Amino acid sequence: MARRGGRIDLASLAGSVGDNSSVDSTPAPPAVNNSARDETYIDGQLITDVPIDELIGNPRNPRRRIGDLSDLATIAERQLQPGVAVTKTTWLKIFPADEKLVGTARYIVVNGNRRLAASREFGRKGMDVVVRDSIATSSESILEAAIIENIGRRDFDVLEEAEAVQALVAECGSADAAAERLGRSKGWISQRRALLKLTPELQEKLRGGELAIRLARSLAQVPFEAQVKAWRVAQERAEKQSADEKPEDSDPAPNPTDDNTAATVKAVRSLRSLRKGGVNPEVLASALRQIYSTEEQRSLRDALEQ
Structure with missing residues (x-):
């Protein structure tokens, strides 16, 4: 995901969220077996087979409903992707009120809460995690990491997403700052918050x-x-409109009083001409990057995801 004014590749939107989040995409240092580790960590260190009772899910996770875990049943035999965790010491520096919630756990899983829940449900004894205290610099950074992991997932409740965005706005002090942190348009932030009304x-x-x-x-x-x-x-x-629906390839008839509909019809005609002329998505994306500002590119990407 492009961040803080960086360019957004409109041709590869689908790869920017969920388990492909940039939060845990940086290659980790060599793995350390849990039984041989000490208390000093290299940031980004992969620790294998951490006992499940030493892990706790993110108490600040915007996702309250874990949902159906059947798609993760194979985690009992193998874990394809490690979770991302923060040490208890670092977590409590930011959230001292969470001491009772954290209890005896040594790590807080920031990304990978469904994998942790599935590990418990399907009997996995240990879970691989990348310890990355560098993402825990503030309450905003923790919330940001959790939101980025879940945005765009089909099973992420859109209202939970809206509540998480609202919480981030409160933490950051403004909607503009929250939009910058998430690499989203201001309009997307506003639209998500509106759902809470x-x-x-x-x-x-x-x-x-x-x-x-x-x-x-x-x-x-x-x-x-x-x-x-x-x-x-x-x-x-x-x-009523569905009953009167016209063939799929025909242009919608614009309402003369609806400027947006008329503009959409014109845009559809132009894009159909480009497509027939052999303009592929990559070429179109390159052209759009030259024409649209960074904020307009973000708005386009957000609109395409709806």
């Missing part, structure tokens, strides 16, 4: 997949008491 009923619809995030962002701008009614009206309109 939805009524509880609509939040449940969003969580359950009955409400699309794009519509949810619009509904969040509607007065609280009128949101549910506005959602039902939008549903009826969508059903």
